Amino acid sequence: MNLFKKILVPVDGSRFSLAAACLAQRLARVHGAELRLIHVLDQTVMDQLARFSNEDPAALRAKLRGEAQAFISDLHCLVHQETITVPEVIILEGVPHELILAEANRWGADLIVMGKLGRRGVAHILLGSVTERVLEFADIPVLVVK
Numbered sequence: 001m002n003l004f005k006k007i008l009v010p011v012d013g014s015r016f017s018l019a020a021a022c023l024a025q026r027l028a029r030v031h032g033a034e035l036r037l038i039h040v041l042d043q044t045v046m047d048q049l050a051r052f053s054n055e056d057p058a059a060l061r062a063k064l065r066g067e068a069q070a071f072i073s074d075l076h077c078l079v080h081q082e083t084i085t086v087p088e089v090i091i092l093e094g095v096p097h098e099l100i101l102a103e104a105n106r107w108g109a110d111l112i113v114m115g116k117l118g119r120r121g122v123a124h125i126l127l128g129s130v131t132e133r134v135l136e137f138a139d140i141p142v143l144v145v146k
Helices: 015-031 043-052 057-080 096-107 121-127 130-137
Strands: 006-010 034-042 089-094 111-115 142-145
Touching: 006 015, 006 096, 015 034, 015 111, 015 142, 034 043, 034 057, 034 096, 043 057, 043 089, 057 089, 089 096, 096 111, 096 130, 111 130, 130 142
Parallel strands: 006 034, 006 111, 034 089, 111 142
Antiparallel strands: none
16 A cells, blocks of 8 residues: 655755755656656845845746746656656746645645755744745645755
8 A cells, every 4th residue: 555645845055955955756656646846936035135136027037937837847757767646737926835835735635745845044033944834834744854
């Protein structure tokens, strides 16, 4: 009997999310599970970057989306080499923890594997980390990878 059938893996381009994707890949192999990779472009961060830079907001959004697509494509290739079914790779814009939890619910995930994602410094104190929010509000198990 396989314990997990659908594993959602939020990634942000950090070494923590790479570690999470690698562990999720191994878990998927053991449990015969599907993986879904998701990256959320934080709307608040994009707004602040646009505000404090001279870049056009649309150009900035396209640049961040391109960087996310490149990272997530690399991860997709990594997990695809292991002959694990990766049904799709999703890039969304909004509030990260809300969209991660919504996707987990919509897709019917039974496990979220994520790296130690989130903000540092004052932003962390004011807003909390993405991982902490997912842990707080998730109805399914969340495995956090350092």
